[in-house]
Amino acid sequence: IAGVQGISNELEVPLELVMDYSGQVNLMVDEIQNVSRDIYITDKLTGTSYDVKNEKITLTLEKGVYTDRFVLNFTENAALSVDDEILATSTNIYADNENNNIVVSKDGDVEINKVEMFDILGKKVSVWEIKEQKNTYQLEIKKQIPTGIYIVKMNTNKGETNKKVIIE
Structure with a gap:
């Protein structure tokens, strides 16, 4: 450099x-x-x-x-904080390919604000603003997207977490 x-x-x-x-x-x-x-x-x-x-x-x-x-x-991403560990253990994200949904579930005091989905190039393909707090969300993928690996990013009151999902 x-x-x-x-x-x-x-x-x-x-x-x-x-x-x-x-x-x-x-x-x-x-x-x-x-x-x-x-x-x-x-x-x-x-x-x-x-x-x-x-x-x-x-x-x-x-x-x-x-x-x-x-x-x-010149610094590695920091080790998981307490909030990161809480997010990792109290949230789950996966693709429900039969119903064309992203399923997000949570427990405890985690409040979800927004969920975004990105393609492997980093282009945002879907955004869901969460208005009402509940334990499980069925987030509909409204537009036709190609089969592949996507990153789902969840913004919460405890921080952010990312998860790879496979859309078929």
């Missing part, structure tokens, strides 16, 4: 990936000068951080341009 004043925990360098094909791509750091810190590539859609200082990573991506999805940074 040329031209960066200083490397800090807060520094995020946006990466743009242009895929001319659907398939695997390898990402790595070719050369390191004057950097003693760990180096990560973080997928902003899934929240996953990959250590790329000493080894390459292989991602499987669809054809397209990924502008705001990946960043180079």
Whole structure:
């Protein structure tokens, strides 16, 4: 990274990936000068951080341009907080392909504000604003979308959680 004043925990360098094909791509750091810190590539859609200082990573991506999805940074995504653990254990998200729904269930004091669904390129394909709190939601997928893997992002009073679902 040329031209960066200083490397800090807060520094995020946006990466743009242009895929001319659907398939695997390898990402790595070719050369390191004057950097003693760990180096990560973080997928902003899934929240996953990959250590790329000493080894390459292989991602499987669809054809397209990924502008705001990946960043180079110098701290790994933080370990799960108490609220993250509560979300992971007290919520569930899955695709009900027979009824063309995304099913979201929760328990406890989790309040869901909004649910969004993104395709693998990071494009938002559906949004559901949650007005009334209940334990289970059948969220209808109103438009025809292709078969594939999607990311469902749930915004709650305890934070956000993402889950991959398969739409058939």
